[in-house]
Amino acid sequence: MTENKRASYGNVSHALDILMFFIKHEDCSLGEMAERLDLKKSYLSKLLDALKDKGFIAQDSDTGKYKLGLSCLELATAFENRLDIRKIAHPHLVELSSTSKELVHLGVMDSNVVVLLERIMNQESGLRLQFHLSLTSPPHSTGLGKVLLAYSDQTMVENYLSTAKLEPSSPHTTVDPNKIREELEQVRLKGYYLSYETFESGVSCVAAPVFSRQGKIIAAISICGPTVRILSKQKELVKHLLATTSRVNSALGYDLQLSQ
Structure with a gap:
């Protein structure tokens, strides 16, 4: 497996870890999430930005905390409808x-x-x-x-x-x-x-x-x-x-x- 493929796999795996994290947490700050997921803040921030662009993560404008976005609901609804x-x-x-x-x-x-x-x-x-x-x-x-x-x-x-x-x-x-x-x-x-x-x-x-x-x-x-x-x-x-x-x-x- 090439380095690019390994990096891509790691990114996807960590992105899924982020989404799974919010099953038990309503919202969370970048620092708290980085500590609990054992990820560097800079790397985690890039993943969160990518998930935000797709609507899977949202960020509170007042507190700066992250939470699940509407795309998660759309995906769950599509799954349930099937x-x-x-x-x-x-x-x-x-x-x-x-x-x-x-x-x-x-x-x-x-x-x-x-x-x-x-x-x-x-x-x-x-x-x-x-x-x-x-x-x-x-x-x-x-x-x-x-x-x-x-x-x-x-x-x-x-x-x-x-x-x-x-x-x-x-x-x-x-x-x-x-x-x-x-x-x-x-x-x-x-x-x-x-x-x-x-x-x-x-x-x-x-x-x-x-x-x-x-x-x-x-x-x-x-x-x-x-x-x-x-x-x-x-x-x-x-x-x-x-x-x-x-x-x-x-x-x-x-x-x-x-x-x-």
Whole structure:
């Protein structure tokens, strides 16, 4: 490798170090950054100027401190726009269905309706023919819906609970708005929801949320099966479910530790 190529590689590497530095720091002076990155001020200043020219770094005119520029946001937005939740989640859903040996769903909320994006059927699940969850369903009557409501904007949730016709889909569907609010609070405390025959008698599920990079809920994943089977291996299923949502969250750029 020639000296010019080595220098170029070093410049790019250090420029990336600068951008990564601001993941945990809102702003910083030249001197502080030079010390923390172990770089000479003169060299660091040249790199910062180059990043400023491209809009990746901005400098406060009053304090002189550096921070991330708008180009970082544009790049992140472009990346996020290219993410397809179904494409990203699909291999994880297949693995979850294989591990749990049950029916797995991926759903999103659209205009106060739960829409199924994926349904992975397992050969050993007895639900291939008897389970009739439609491609759309009211959120108060399904495990996916309860999870999506639990982490949605509370103004939207209150509007739904006060205006929607909360009809029962089964004898176990909760239709009392106050009881639904209590259930949503439990979902947030536990991080998942056990739906006991709320949509169809004899069928239960466990469901958990999927978050975007910004920490907003964008989908939910559920494992469905005959009630007796779901209850008998509930702990095991919840473990597999949360491991799956964690992997999907990571693929989407969501970091649970940073969000807490």
